[in-house]
Amino acid sequence: MSALFQDYLSGILLVVVTSLLVTWAYVRYSYGYWKRRNVPYLEPKFPFGNSNSLIPKGIAIGVISKEFYNRFKSMGYEMIGDIMVKDFQSFTDRGIYQCESDPISVNIFAQPGAEWRAARTKLTTVFTSAKMKAMFLLMLECSEGLKEALEKFAQEKTDVDMLEVAGCFTTDVIGLYICFSLTKRLTKQFVGSCAFGISCNSFKHPDAEFRRMGRKIFTEFNFMDRLNLFLSIYAPNFSQKIGVRNIQKDVSKFFFRTVKDTVDYREKNNVQRNDLLQLLIDMKNSEVQMSMNELTAQVFLFFAAGFETSSSTTTLALFEISQRPEIQEKLRKEMRDVLSKHNGQITYDAIAEMKYLAQAVDETLRLWPPVSTITRVCTQDYQLKDTDLTVEKGLFVLIPVLGLHHDPEYWPDPTRFDPDRFSDENKESRKPFTYLPFGEGPRNCIGLRFGLLQTKIALVTVLSRYKVTLSPKTVLPLGADPQTFVLQNLNRVYLNLEQV
Numbered sequence: 001m002s003a004l005f006q007d008y009l010s011g012i013l014l015v016v017v018t019s020l021l022v023t024w025a026y027v028r029y030s031y032g033y034w035k036r037r038n039v040p041y042l043e044p045k046f047p048f049g050n051s052n053s054l055i056p057k058g059i060a061i062g063v064i065s066k067e068f069y070n071r072f073k074s075m076g077y078e079m080i081g082d083i084m085v086k087d088f089q090s091f092t093d094r095g096i097y098q099c100e101s102d103p104i105s106v107n108i109f110a111q112p113g114a115e116w117r118a119a120r121t122k123l124t125t126v127f128t129s130a131k132m133k134a135m136f137l138l139m140l141e142c143s144e145g146l147k148e149a150l151e152k153f154a155q156e157k158t159d160v161d162m163l164e165v166a167g168c169f170t171t172d173v174i175g176l177y178i179c180f181s182l183t184k185r186l187t188k189q190f191v192g193s194c195a196f197g198i199s200c201n202s203f204k205h206p207d208a209e210f211r212r213m214g215r216k217i218f219t220e221f222n223f224m225d226r227l228n229l230f231l232s233i234y235a236p237n238f239s240q241k242i243g244v245r246n247i248q249k250d251v252s253k254f255f256f257r258t259v260k261d262t263v264d265y266r267e268k269n270n271v272q273r274n275d276l277l278q279l280l281i282d283m284k285n286s287e288v289q290m291s292m293n294e295l296t297a298q299v300f301l302f303f304a305a306g307f308e309t310s311s312s313t314t315t316l317a318l319f320e321i322s323q324r325p326e327i328q329e330k331l332r333k334e335m336r337d338v339l340s341k342h343n344g345q346i347t348y349d350a351i352a353e354m355k356y357l358a359q360a361v362d363e364t365l366r367l368w369p370p371v372s373t374i375t376r377v378c379t380q381d382y383q384l385k386d387t388d389l390t391v392e393k394g395l396f397v398l399i400p401v402l403g404l405h406h407d408p409e410y411w412p413d414p415t416r417f418d419p420d421r422f423s424d425e426n427k428e429s430r431k432p433f434t435y436l437p438f439g440e441g442p443r444n445c446i447g448l449r450f451g452l453l454q455t456k457i458a459l460v461t462v463l464s465r466y467k468v469t470l471s472p473k474t475v476l477p478l479g480a481d482p483q484t485f486v487l488q489n490l491n492r493v494y495l496n497l498e499q500v
């Protein structure tokens with residue numbers, strides 16, 4: 001019996017030791033990939049190679065890719081244009097994990113090649129100029145909630161947690177855009193009414209489900225969420241086989257429930273609305289035949305991509321502007337001049353006329369690009385121009401947006417906030433592909449105009465009414481949070497408002 005047990009133990013030991021040896025050999029071999037090809041590289045460290053962004057106290061992905069960029073930029077950045085635009089057909093995918101058993105992950109951001117192209121063609125119709133103009137009215141309606149909240153802060157002379165306030169505004173905008181009517185009457189009927197268990201008036205209900213889910217998508221990961229994320233990034237094929245999900249279960253459940261209830265309600269009651277969901281419902285019922293799973297996944301992605309990027313841009317623009325009184329005054333003067341030409345009303349055309357505002361937003365996106373690293377995956381072997389190096393199918397490419405945006409060669413004194421960098425004259429002399437806040441090429445940001453518009457409306461709402469200063473409560477430097485994939489700050493931005 002004891003000999004049998006010993007044999008059993010030795011067997012287990014042998015399996016364990018062999019597995020460890022095989023893993024070690026595999027890791028060593030993988031770490032030698034660039035050395036074997038004679039390409040300059042950073043020595044990877046066990047167990048996370050060159051990336052430790054998923055472990056507590058790690059480094060944000062944008063900061064890691066900036067470090068790579070600073071080390072190797074002498075190799076030339078021209079290949080970025082080839083990869084994103086000219087030779088896009090060899091780099092159509094983003095390499096984001098998706099898993100059929102978690103249908104919400106199969107969205108336009110993650111979809112590969114042909115599936116992505118079909119989805120992009122369908123969804124592009126959502127962002128026409130006419131739709132943007134209609135959307136503008138809805139954004140203005142949502143800015144009423146922002147106005148009220150700001151008034152309260154100013155009267156009570158309390159610090160404004162700007163990311164939270166901007167997050168409420170953009171959540172309402174995107175929530176309404178996705179699911180609710182563009183007409184005032186119907187919007188009023190639904191805002192805050194919890195018609196389908198949703199409340200989308202984040203200012204009145206800061207813990208409304210839409211807002212709670214929004215916060216959760218980017219910042220709240222428990223141990224299992226973290227483990228799932230880790231597996232989906234480092235072992236995607238294995239993760240797909242065992243059904244690992246990279247989006248939190250309750251977030252996924254919320255979107256499936258909400259979208260299903262809303263679609264059922266509209267179909268049963270023959271309700272038609274002028275919003276994204278209607279467009280997707282029409283597609284579902286047309287020859288395009290979008291499934292309910294795809295429809296829900298796209299709704300989720302628009303929500304996730306649409307609110308956080310713009311709320312952090314608004315917050316960081318105000319962070320910079322609060323510390324530069326001369327820039328703030330110039331912006332306010334422009335706002336007043338333009339608004340006075342439009343009877344004091346914020347209109348679509350008035351926003352388009354505010355050139356210095358556009359420059360300030362562009363400069364914020366240079367200094368603080370929410371998507372600080374863009375990814376592409378090589379989808380067919382690719383010969384890198386002027387080299388004998390073949391980029392192999394399946395290889396991941398990181399495009400170091402933060403590194404490019406902070407490079408003193410293209411942006412002298414790069415940490416200084418200076419909207420004049422984006423004057424017409426300076427824009428003309430800029431090198432291509434050194435400014436990529438919305439990506440580039442066929443897979444660039446589909447919501448670019450939407451994002452800029454809601455950011456500008458929020459800024460006009462704040463700056464045309466209040467002088468903004470940075471509260472001493474703000475801990476500096478802000479620092480980049482390693483735990484999220486968008487560039488988020490570790491420390492909150494607190495502002496003080498004084499009516500002008």
Ligand code: HEM
Nearest residue numbers: 305306309310371437438439440443444445446447450451
């Ligand atoms: C300031 C605001 C925003 C910024 C900085 C931003 C940035 C980006 C970036 C860098 C990408 C990747 C581009 C690439 O890979 O080349 C992206 C993709 C995307 N964004 Fe945005 N975004 C913003 C707002 C929005 C909004 C408001 C929406 C929707 C309403 C949106 C929807 C999307 C979608 C669907 C994609 C995937 C496009 C595709 O794969 O075809 N974004 N965004």
